Amino acid sequence: MTLYFTNEHEWLRVDGDTAVVGITQHAADELGELVFVETRPAGTQVKAGEAVAVVESVKAASDIYAPVDGEIVEGNAALADNPAVVSTDPQGEGWIVKFRLSNPAQLDGLMDAAAYAAFVG
Amino acid sequence: MGTDSSLLYTPLHSLHLDFGGKMVPFAGYSMPLQYADGIMAEHRHVRTHAGLFDVSHMGQVRLRARSGRVEDAALALERLVPADIVALKPNRQRYTQFTNPAGGILDDLMVIAQEDCLLLVVNAACKQADIAHMQARLDDCVVEPLPERALLALQGPQAEEVLAGFDPKAAPMRFMDVCTLNIGGVDCLVSRSGYTGEDGYEISVSAAQAEHVARLLLGNPHVKLIGLGARDSLRLEAGLCLYGADIDETTTPVEAGLEWSIQKSRRAGGVRAGGFDGADIILDQLANGVTRRRVGLLPTGRAPVRHGAPLFADAALQSPVGVVTSGAFGPTLEAPVAMGYVATPHAATGVELTAELRGRGVPARVASLPLVPARFKR
Secondary structure: OEEEEOOOOEEEEEEOOEEEEEEOHHHHHHHOOEEEEEEOOOOOEEOOOOEEEEEEEOOOEEEEEOOOOEEEEEEOHHHHOOOOHHHHOOOOOOOOEEEEEOOHHHHHHOEOHHHHHHHHO | OOOOOOOEOOOOHHHHHHOOOEEEEEOOEEEEEEOOOOHHHHHHHHHHOEEEEEOOOOEEEEEEEOOOOHHHHHHHHOOOOOOOOOOOOOOEEEEEEEEOOOOOEEEEEEEEEOOOOEEEEEOHHHHHHHHHHHHHHOOOEEEEEOOOEEEEEEEOOOHHHHHHOOOHHHOOOOOOEEEEEEEOOEEEEEEOOOOOOOOEEEEEEEHHHHHHHHHHHHOOOOEEEOOHHHHHHHHHHOOOOOEOOOEOOOOOOOOOOOHHHOOHHHOOOOOOOOOOOOHHHHHHHHHHOOOEEEEEEEEOOOOOOOOOOEEEOOOOOOOEEEEEEEEEEEOOOOEEEEEEEEEHHHOOOOOEEEEEEOOEEEEEEEEOOOOOOOOOOO
């Protein structure tokens, strides 16, 4: 398994041709406590940069973008009752979607943990 | 963070930074959106304990008649607002609006009567325009901005206990009473009011002493600093209008459900009926009704329905009847809360409407305002 990061403050944990996608601690801190998460349905084909989910804080709605091309396999059903776990454990229980990669070569354009740490500063 | 040189700072800027305020631009000022605890926790703290807000960005203005008589200042201001200002007794406060000739709202404001003058508190984003409006129209008055005054709000069920600990005169004040209190050696002009739906106080204090007073209040363990994020969700649950969202130059006080702020004396048949900008339209609406009304809305589910969302009479999103003007997640109700304008036939409490959210329909029921009961000490 390999962990990648994007400049949209998302992470992907890649295992073969599937990836689990979530937001980073930095993004979670910026968004504040979440009150609602809605993922697009399983089977949805998305291109990199298209929304896979929307997360809502008290104040605002924010899109979560597909980091690479692929198909949504599963949304994190636990978030319906407990959206706040995205804020408290964004890189664990607070994962957002599982994703099947259709173009794994796109991963080369993403950051590793060290590069992301430098990006966030 | 908080160092954008184009933004103005309030006298409490360094306090905000000390307390971990997440500073954002708001109405030309660098203001705290939230502190470390976050909007949800701050909101709940105000509903259960006491929260301290910096609202120094708002405009404080003194209005004095050239004659020196407060009655003349009151008569003059009544040319611009639909409230009865003449009958406002010294050391009392009242809510009103500056109207335009179309009956729309230029700004909403608080007016305090003093023995010799009126004190106004206006919205930050409108204050320059309000001052120019008064200077242009009230040539029998001197309009004096008070930028050297800071404004704090202490809100919540423990606000009285906290403030009375500094000056016992805080306790017997009633909603909208005004009194000079001594807080730790500093004279402050205090009104029993606020914009959260909770009991509380607004505290006008010299900019030089503001941080001292704020730190004294924060020394009480019941008191926490609260940012603009929670201020917005609190006022929304309380059914209070945000200027620029729920009311503006295209909405009248009657459409906005603010007719309670237009006293009998200014209405048709009253002793000083009309005489303010847009009076013909507003008095006609009071007599004959309006085609749309501001209402509370309770969307089902957990997804907030926000400003700008269209409202429909039917689930198929075919019959538009209005629009959401404020919407958020209400931490007290633990559910989405909203307000909006709805065509009068659909504006009755209990009517089931549908809001459009990301292309689909969300049922939303018309609810009476406030959405969370007010706890003013009347």
